[in-house]
Amino acid sequence: MESNLTPSSGQDSTTNSQSTRSKIDPAWEHVSEERYANGRKALICLYCKKITKGGGIHRMKQHLAGVKGDIGPCKSVPPDVKFRMENSLQEFVNSKKAAQEAYECRNPYGPNVSQFEGDRVEGEEEVQQMQSPMAANSGKRKKSTVDKYFAPRNTQGAQPSMRSVLAGKETIWRADMAVGRFFYDACIPTNAVNSFYFKPMLDAISAIGPGYKGPNYHQLWVNLLKDAKKEVQLLMDFYRAIWAKVGCTIMGDGWTDNRQRTLINFLVYCPEGISFVKSVDASDIVKDATNLFQLFDEVIEWIGPLNVVHMVIDNAANYVAAGRLISQKHKHINWSPCAAHCLNLIFKDIGKMDHVAELVRRASKVTIFVYNHVALSSWLRKKEGWTEILRPGATRFATTFIALKSLHDHKHDLQALVTSKFFVDSRYSKDYKSQVAVSIILDNRFWNDCLIVVNLMSPLMRLLRIVDCDERPSMGYVYEGMYRVRLGIKKLFNYNKRLYKPYTEIIKQRWDQQLKKSIHSAAYWLNPCFQYDQENFCNKPNVIGGVMDVIDQKVLKGKLETMNEMKLFRDRLGSFGRELAYSSREVLQPDEWWRLHGYSAPHLQKLAILILSQTASSSGCERNWSVFERIHTKRKNRLEHQRLNDLVYVHYNLRLKNRFYNKKRIYDPIDYACIDETDFWVVDDDQPAELDVEELENLLYEEGSIPINEVEGSSSHIDDEDGGDVAIEGLDVENFGFPNAHVQSPYSNFQNE
Template sequence: MASSPGPDIILPLSSQKHDPAWKHCHMIKRADRIHLRCMYCHKLFSGGGIHRIKEHLACQKGNASSCPKVSMEVRRAMQQSLDGVVMRRRKKQKLAEEVKKLNPVKPADTADGHSEAEMGLQLVAMPISVEPEAVQLEKREEEVVARTHERKRRRAAKNLSPPLKENGFARANLGEQWTEINGGPLDAVNSAHFQPMIDAIAAAGPSFKAPSYHDLRGWVLKNSVEEMKATVDFYKETWTRTGCSILADEWTTEADQTLINFMVYCPEGVMFLKSVDASQMVTSADALYELLKLVVEEVGVGNVLQVVTSNTETHALAGKRLTETFPSMFWTPCASRCVDAMLEDIVKLEPASIILEHARSITRFVYNHAEVLNMARRFTDGKELVRPGRSPSDTTFMTLKAMAGLKENLSSMVGSEEWKNSSCSKNEAAAAMTELICSPTFWSSVDSLVQLTDPLVQVLRMVDSIKRPAMGYIYRGLHRAKEVMRRVLKMKKDYMPYWNIIDWRWHKELPRPLQAAGFFLNPQFFYRIKGEVPNEIMTGVLDCIERLVPEMKSQDKINKELTAYKNATGISGGRWRSGPGTPCSPIFASPFGNSSGEWWSTYGGGCPNLARLAIRILSQTCSARGCERSRIPFEQMHSQRKNHLEHQRLSDLIYVRYNLRLQQRHLLKNRQTDPLSVDAISGVEDWTVERTGLFTREDDESNWVELIQPTSSSEAAHTDEDDALFSAEIDDEEYDGCNKEEEEEDDDDDVKQEMYGFVKEEE
């Protein structure tokens, strides 16, 4: 192609350019002709329009050459767009055929002898009927719907041979129908039961008849209840050996009702027991005590080691009365709520609050402009900046950690020509975001805050773990968090505010006999203590022996076996102190592996009484937090207007649904989420929702249809990393007097650097 005189002029795109391919090309004016140029390989196209560019970016052989430099994400997006065009064209043709079949047009001459075809006019012949027009219209619509469903059924039968996952058309058809079914929830595809359901339907073939409304409310629900009870009975059989914890997960509905979901935890799994409307009970310690007492009696006093509830003063009073009535168990406040409160207190401190507000200003801008979000996803290879967590604190610090890991990608983005040429980069908010991303001081402070809080976030996620009990790990986890804070900040005056937060919450809200005993009975940690065992730990162990083993003879035997355990004698001899690769190393035996408990089962034969106690203590959880409750009809069941029989049915439905959800939590490690989704918005609004007046919207043409589809699962990177949480690197220095709270100031000059107030240079 001969070159034309004069420079190329890049023309602005009008608001009518909605095709996603326009985001990946430039409109060039060369002399008197308009060309399109690929943004990646710079190939010039003089014909074919945006469709030709799309084929080029999708590397689709045929009318256009393939782009050698396009990323896989863009390539997939363009292919999906091309598939959508073909699909819409087919649907349009099919619809026209259906209308033609439904209303056949017969040629008829007009009054002047000319046919309608000759006149360029075609009238649709309407059947003669005495029925009202609205009735006729309704019947015609019903016929079209019936024909459409029959056509889809036949098409599904033809598509059964290839696997469903390889049939893009079938997948689109399924998605379309799913959204038509009562507004089917899109995140239902994350259920572990969704794909097996699709497989079962596909295997049954086109003759399969779906269960009716009454089938689902009748025999299907009855069978599900019986199957769930059989699973729960299996859990109950283990309670005698491992004991169990009663969990009271308290929450407030949109109607301001306070509900408590009671669950029972054991290493084999968590079972949902029942849901109670406690709106009139949570303000009365006496009423709450009576409720907890009934649940303990229902589960069995001899099986229960602890009752875990919220940590309010009312709950503490009710818990104290409960342990007076049942002296063989503990009342324990929820550890995950306690650690959450620690993180929330840290967020309120000025250095952290400033850093987080600056970080949020970046994500709010990115997630409210389609062009910027697409650009960010390209530069981060599809990784999301915002990471929805199980709590607002989890979301906050997981997102900050993700941003710290992607700082080079973000810097490359704002330094690219694509960003500089973008219309979104021209306003004041974009300039502020660019300045932050290019600021070494900002990223240095982000890195320090992540280092400071990450061990505490790990404790939060550890106590919420569904894979193994956390009782043997939380004590060590909190001490490790404090030690990391001391190492990061170095100066006592800098780290003591954070230590004070942890100590105040820990001592005020988290009584520690079980946690201290869990640390002592976990050989992975106990044999790394240097010097004498701290008094706090031994006091917790003795409290547990006194409360959990009422018989004096058994207590005496355990006290003797404690000496053998502390001296590492009687079982495997000196090998107990040997370090990694010996019996001290964690043993993971099952999906809900109880590492320390399994160690005692294997090596505790010489201390049988202590081993039985250790297994029961180390088999407990620290958190009362359940799983998500969306689309489970708790509020309907607790409504004042309900039929008695329907209330029973709803109760059974909730029993099945919530238990199924509890069982499949460990299968959702790779579930797909989108920070913009309404399913995630309740936890990420601080990071994705613009503040009023923060950004101008007058000239913004952002539209969700322009978004590149996310290609990675934001939860896959951080959901329940159990092995890492429970077997993090052990540092012997942590256990050198692990109850020591006071440190001398470190005058290390190497830490004198400005980091948003974290460490200030000495005068």
């Protein structure tokens, strides 16, 4: 029932002022509440956006469960949600029946007038509105001021029970301590309270009331695990329907555990989310390409060969050989290395260059100098606006350059420290290692080189953020991003080939020899954001050749029609000629843009949606090391081993599902406040804002990082041509990376120690 009322500005759909008791029903996780200016409330389904202003949460639960009668069924609800709502409704019916039978046994002569106090087990039933005769005659429903006092305890606005009102601080403390003791006794990490399922668990227990004993070991390990697996399988059925429409990408994530075993996790990506298939101990087969191919082929057959568009695998020689065998058997399936991994290798290659490695070594001495002396770090923390200096991780090569950026941001504070009376008069200034660090901090050449490296790696950082963002398809941005990275580096060095060549050559080799595939070229050509950028669009033969390769591989029927429709898209004819289609090319995701504006070219539209709905990296493969190691431990009890596999299957898919719905908590490779603490980083508490579609476009075009058309006549797809001189104020790039670059400072005799 639609409403034309205007929502009041002072109300939120899920306000914090609502009592906990009113939100315990599981249906509230899938429904939002709106309060209108006249005081009336409406419930909105989060999946189909249906609005209802009567019936309460019970009616919305019937809507989600697909129960016909009082309200129409939701056609967009995920299968696992529908399954839970059906179970909740059935439990409600059973509890009412059991309560009625128990009541009749206790009260064979009818109700006692004093029985009006206590909690209800469930509160989903509709609350009848009390109307006055005047309200009935006028045709307008007026909510009584007393009906809320007789509503179920977990209904919104219901009168709280005497027990909850009289529960003081001591009672709440006892409940909290009971939870705490359980955590401490079982050695459960305290961040488990952040689990998506922690509060619903407590709400479900409080709804039952005193006497609930919880499941035993057998129920958790056997019965409930089976039920949880069924829920996950319903979710997988939902994903299968998406795979059949827009295709999917298989992500094969290989890694080595603490026992030097090669484990491969198989996951499936589609725009609706990532799902976990299985984890395999491939130690005995990883060296043989044929065995690897058979392993990959088994996963392909389980998913459905026609549903698979792309595979992301390792770039080792045996994986490459297995990828070629896959293409021979399944000609429509493209494979490529992980784009994020290739970018990480570029960071590693540049980090190995002598002058960069030396710069990092000197920077580490400054960081050690600060954090090895409590008095110095305490002095710095008193500075206004001070944030901790980030330190590089052991395995993420990109973090080395983020750490340099963090150190450069603290340049003035560090120089103020070593020139302060506090430091000069302290014993630290007499220490030899401290003098080495001071010489580095006061060396302007060091800070100049830090800033050059930061600007040098900025384009790569931004591209890494795009390809590592698994909440949106990234395939359409890889090709253009790699070329704009090289152009940004050329601009930094004033288009001086002698200066930029060592870096662009590293990028070119990784791109040409490992990462670049025909599917990247096709995704670039089909991305309207780049296709309609006439000044910078690349018309190289390998681009159109990649499109033809993909058409030949993936279009089984109608290849000629598909090629003829390319002209409509390229020249903005038919539905592509609308002004709305042109203006929305940078606002909508590329795959969604094709759904809305590609109807004049149905064959090309289908192909474009398949290609642009895929990911270019396997960075979404989150790892739970201890769990994976346990399931690959050889055990005599096969039944227990199967349950461990079921546990990982349920655990991984629940985490992936919740990570997709809670996008703001997704690991962000650029915003260092979100880097995992296990990499020895100092992190902030604030979470970064999610990366929207417009920001994806802006990251590629942002001024100062990946320029578009800085020099007249230059192109983002010119490989290594010399350009004009473009002065970059404040940076001396002429001597960067050469032995005679360092100007002697008063402390120069310490710097090489």
